[in-house]
Amino acid sequence: MDQELFFNYLSKFISLTANEKKILIPFLKYRKYLKGQYIVQQGDICNYNSFVLQGCLRTYHVDERGHEHVVRFAIENWWTTDMGSFINNTPADYNVQCLENANVIQFTISTLNKIFDLIPKFESFFRIIIQNAFVASEKRIVRNFSLDARERYLAFSELYPQLDQRVPQYMIASYLGITKQYLSEIRNLIAHK
Amino acid sequence: MDQELFFNYLSKFISLTANEKKILIPFLKYRKYLKGQYIVQQGDICNYNSFVLQGCLRTYHVDERGHEHVVRFAIENWWTTDMGSFINNTPADYNVQCLENANVIQFTISTLNKIFDLIPKFESFFRIIIQNAFVASEKRIVRNFSLDARERYLAFSELYPQLDQRVPQYMIASYLGITKQYLSEIRNLIAHK
């Protein structure tokens, strides 16, 4: 079931042979988390890159002032990890927390490297999704500079309508780089425009 | 000479055999640009991913209000392109402009795909540098939210001391997401602190 979900997702990027699938299967480690649990906490080493089968997660950083900054959300068919920590085996900059009960497939860096070795196509696939993530991240930087708070919120709702529903408002405010109070004001303004 | 520079750079990430180098060489296309010239302009297709041998470039987006937003700089040993346009063959979101006379090696997407096929290690290398770029980009998003303008400027000067010298101040202001006037005020404040 879950396995099918994963292979179905993969097939949108690369076509694996029956044999390649057979190779891949033993590497897939399934894991469940409860709402509120952390996959990794800031300061720890992030040992997993997680593919989300089911659930909703956020990745956030707490700065010296104690303010939270949501960097990213992840839902079904997204990957999430603290990439820097995961690759370099360094302390994580981010917390990755489940906002709902979650169901994921997890890869360690050594697993992933083994897979890359055995199935070069899989490394292609990874390169491509990271390219996409990078492009999206730079677009977000530009949006943060070129749009005001109201426009950013509207762009967000349009870009991720699913998230707008599933995620507490104060986390969306944090993702947009504004306070929860101001987002509340903005939503009020939009509703009664 | 230039070739040595490039292989020397590559060797920091992957070790190529003599044969692999021989395969790679015919794919390397050298090109010079003059100060002020564009490698790609917003709206055009970006055909090249460019490795900078010599020079300084900026990547920026012009929004509907006509405001410029610098997304990235590139100097020696950096890669630069409009990644989205380059991969997907879609109109570029960004202008890539030379701030000095520049000397680059350029790869088209089909060249790159051929190289990936012939030398899988090269695709690994690419995956890794894009991972790094992605990590850096998300860190920048957090900095933009957690630091005020003065702190962002100080962080920038520390992170890229070379750039602080080589790039006009108003482009740094744009990179930091503030006006040139306000950066001027900040610098004045720092100097006479």
Next chain:
DNA sequence: CGAAAATTTGACATGACTCAACTGGAGTGG
């Protein structure tokens, strides 16, 4: 039902922007 979490509301504060004018090179051409 009751407590904790999320959201809203309002008064006030401020970081950063806008607009406009001015200064000071760095060419350029006569």
Next chain:
DNA sequence: CCACTCCAGTTGAGTCATGTCAAATTTTCG
């Protein structure tokens, strides 16, 4: 070598978007 222009940087007055703080209200959920 002077006059002119262009571009980058500076300065200052007034304004605005968004933040802070504090309290009230609503929602969620054990």
